[in-house]
Amino acid sequence: VEAALKNYFDVAGRAALSGEWNAWADLFTEDAIYVEHAYGILRGREGIREWVNAVTGSTPTDLQMIDEWHIIDNDLCVVYASNLRPAPDGGAPFQFSATAVLCYAGDGKWCYEEDLYNASEAERVMTAHAVTREGTA
Helix, strand or coil: CCCHHHHHHHHHHHHHHCCCHHHHHHHEEEEEEEEECEEEEEEHHHHHHHHHHHHHHHCCCCEEEEEEEEEEEEEEEEEEEEEEEEECCCCCEEEEEEEEEEEEEEEEEEEEEEEEEEEHHHHHHHHHHHHHHHCCC
């Protein structure tokens, strides 16, 4: 489970940099459930794939998802992560925190994820980053 969680973050990092999220969606089982409180309940790998590609627009980003700490109990993982974007002017990064609950299904796949974060704070951080980026361009 530890190796699968590390792979999850590695694949997500590559997906963010490339804008290509299909390999990340492939980490979920065909019947996975993904609870994303700002977007609803996503059902199945293909539903997760459709959602992530719609939300990201396949646009590469400098967003980094950093596993700050996690707890694993059998097949259940609770992860506390920082979602950060480096400041275009070299200052402090723009970041918000999130907690995720994941259930490991075996064979490198996840059958459940629920993301818990303050959507208003995430939007504020991303907007502030965009404004700063425009100001330094």
